[in-house]
Amino acid sequence: MGPTLELHQRIPLPTPATLTACHSNPKAFDVDRGEVTDPAAADRIRQAKATCRTCPIAEACLRWALAHPDQTRIGVWAATTAPECATLRRRLKSRLGPDWVDVLTTGTAPPR
Numbered sequence: 001m002g003p004t005l006e007l008h009q010r011i012p013l014p015t016p017a018t019l020t021a022c023h024s025n026p027k028a029f030d031v032d033r034g035e036v037t038d039p040a041a042a043d044r045i046r047q048a049k050a051t052c053r054t055c056p057i058a059e060a061c062l063r064w065a066l067a068h069p070d071q072t073r074i075g076v077w078a079a080t081t082a083p084e085c086a087t088l089r090r091r092l093k094s095r096l097g098p099d100w101v102d103v104l105t106t107g108t109a110p111p112r
């Protein structure tokens, strides 16, 4: 893929075979940035993450979330909050280099 392609064109949103929990109950995954460190939201975040860990498309969802910082500024995606996603992006850049998104598209490198 060419470097001029937008990130979202390189890693499309995965299509689940059946409705995922975040589609049927989006409110449970709706976590504001400020809530990430709010003890009042801790249980909800823990629940959302636990649900993601059982999701059949979790790894594809994480790859998509990592490549879409603008669309994942809030919420829990693939058991990962926005600040955790930002940390993973920094690590991937450092581990895989500036073309880390292209490496992710090949599926040869684990996203975590």
Ligand code: SF4
Pocket (backbone or CB within 6 Å): 020, 021, 022, 023, 029, 051, 052, 053, 055, 056, 057, 058, 059, 061, 062, 076, 077, 078, 079
């Ligand atoms: S892993 Fe992704 S698709 Fe699956 S429930 Fe979590 S946010 Fe939704």
